[in-house]
Amino acid sequence: MIGIVSYGTYIPKFRIKVEEIARIWGEDPVAIKSGLGVAEKSVPDIDEDTATMAVEAGREALMRAKIPAEKIGAVFVGSESHPYAVKPTATIVGEALGIGNYYYCADLEFACKAATAGMQICYALVKSGMIEYGMSIGSDTAQSKPGDALEYTAGAGASAIIIGKDPIAEIEATVSYTSDTPDFWRRELQPYPSHGGRFTGAPAYFRHVTSAAKRLMELLGYSEKDFDYAVFHQPNAKFPQRVAGMLGFKEEKIVDGMIVRAIGNTYSAASLLGLCGILDVAKPDQRILLVSFGSGAGSDAFAIRVTDKILDYPRNVRVWDKVKNCVYLDYALYLKHRRMIK
Amino acid sequence: MVPRFWRKIKYRYDVVGSYCEKCGSYYYPKRELCPRCRRKGRLRDEKFPDEGTILSYTVVNGRIIAMIELNNGARTLAEVCAEKAEIGMRVRKAFRRYGEDGDAGIIYYGTKFVPIC
Numbered sequence: 524m525i526g527i528v529s530y531g532t533y534i535p536k537f538r539i540k541v542e543e544i545a546r547i548w549g550e551d552p553v554a555i556k557s558g559l560g561v562a563e564k565s566v567p568d569i570d571e572d573t574a575t576m577a578v579e580a581g582r583e584a585l586m587r588a589k590i591p592a593e594k595i596g597a598v599f600v601g602s603e604s605h606p607y608a609v610k611p612t613a614t615i616v617g618e619a620l621g622i623g624n625y626y627y628c629a630d631l632e633f634a635c636k637a638a639t640a641g642m643q644i645c646y647a648l649v650k651s652g653m654i655e656y657g658m659s660i661g662s663d664t665a666q667s668k669p670g671d672a673l674e675y676t677a678g679a680g681a682s683a684i685i686i687g688k689d690p691i692a693e694i695e696a697t698v699s700y701t702s703d704t705p706d707f708w709r710r711e712l713q714p715y716p717s718h719g720g721r722f723t724g725a726p727a728y729f730r731h732v733t734s735a736a737k738r739l740m741e742l743l744g745y746s747e748k749d750f751d752y753a754v755f756h757q758p759n760a761k762f763p764q765r766v767a768g769m770l771g772f773k774e775e776k777i778v779d780g781m782i783v784r785a786i787g788n789t790y791s792a793a794s795l796l797g798l799c800g801i802l803d804v805a806k807p808d809q810r811i812l813l814v815s816f817g818s819g820a821g822s823d824a825f826a827i828r829v830t831d832k833i834l835d836y837p838r839n840v841r842v843w844d845k846v847k848n849c850v851y852l853d854y855a856l857y858l859k860h861r862r863m864i865k
Numbered sequence: 866m867v868p869r870f871w872r873k874i875k876y877r878y879d880v881v882g883s884y885c886e887k888c889g890s891y892y893y894p895k896r897e898l899c900p901r902c903r904r905k906g907r908l909r910d911e912k913f914p915d916e917g918t919i920l921s922y923t924v925v926n927g928r929i930i931a932m933i934e935l936n937n938g939a940r941t942l943a944e945v946c947a948e949k950a951e952i953g954m955r956v957r958k959a960f961r962r963y964g965e966d967g968d969a970g971i972i973y974y975g976t977k978f979v980p981i982c
């Protein structure tokens with residue numbers, strides 16, 4: 524049995540409210556909040572970035588699993604905000620975690636789904652016997668152009684998943700749905716991403732998420748009733764809510780994974796932080812549907828069954844408790860934190 | 866600059882210091898020579914505890930620099946990432962950016978401390 528043997532999360536403690544951003548641009552905060560379903564977002568400290576958050580999440584995952592660091596045979600970091608254009612983040616993470624030097628390692632990029640792609644690679648490496656444990660981390664400090672709609676949701680956070688045998692949550696199956704769809708992109712040397720506006724909805728997010736989820740359920744002979752929880756990529760709170768409805772999932776099955784409502788869109792970390800929010804409360808034999816989405820575009824779907832091992836697994840501090848511990852910034856301090864003013 | 870930093874990575878990225886097998890003293894950052902035993906000392910690298918207590922602190926250019934006693938008794942000067950510090954405050958290690966060589970140079974990472982809450 525192969526699956527998730529441990530997980531760790533990191534959420535920076537700073538927040539900015541939608542009201543504060545809307546005040547600067549003279550927009551209506553009530554309309555924005557109800558349109559996005561997001562009230563505030565997380566902001567990294569001045570000396571935090573994708574690498575530092577990945578290390579913190581990875582350390583928590585290692586500590587909880589009580590696995591010696593040298594047993595990790597692969598490290599993948601998925602992000603769209605790697606600190607270097609050329610030079611891997613994953614080597615910084617591997618070094619800081621004390622993994623040694625003999626491990627498979629790469630940075631992965633596929634917009635917001637790179638870390639679930641990393642989980643699939645780790646799963647295959649474990650299944651083939653090439654490694655005992657593999658770690659996939661999603662980490663992002665998403666940049667957004669001041670004044671762009673994305674500025675209200677572009678948050679920061681990281682989530683680390685260790686894949687191995689004898690798991691706390693078995694991966695029963697995983698499938699991907701991929702197509703060439705230009706809904707969101709950033710060209711080389713451009714500081715901020717561009718997006719296809721309304722095009723990001725139906726042909727991109729909804730088509731890929733539902734296609735991957737339906738294919739997975741067909742493969743396993745499951746319906747929505749076989750899942751106790753569902754978690755989807757969450758660029759805002761409305762998209763996952765709507766796609767849950769399209770697949771027949773009620774609010775009570777998604778609520779524990781909707782971290783976006785409290786900290787905004789954490790890009791590569793978003794669906795995994797949601798998954799961790801659910802693993803924090805899930806009981807043995809419960810089943811979770813996880814579907815990520817990466818622009819460009821693709822979705823990775825997983826059927827995950829919680830095992831008895833979760834009962835002895837240390838789950839504190841829970842993701843929703845980490846969310847609560849925060850300090851609010853005004854817009855000027857926010858710009859300083861994002862290094863837009865020095 | 867790059868080679869000098871690279872040699873220190875192991876000690877900066879995690880709390881790895883020196884332990885003197887002869888007198889039982891801990892040093893962080895690491896030392897080449899035990900100041901107590903001098904030449905008779907036997908120093909080896911050791912991973913130190915992740916947590917400690919602030920003994921004293923000062924604020925330099927808006928940054929809190931504290932003397933921290935780690936749980937094994939080793940004392941070190943390090944930055945504390947917090948709005949304010951207090952003597953006796955419990956802290957744990959955190960992986961952060963130290964700085965960068967301009968816009969095109971290398972980014973330096975290392976250990977700082979954050980309050981345990």
Ligand SMILES: [Zn+2]
Pocket residue numbers: 885886887888889890899900901902903906907
């Ligand atoms: Zn000595």
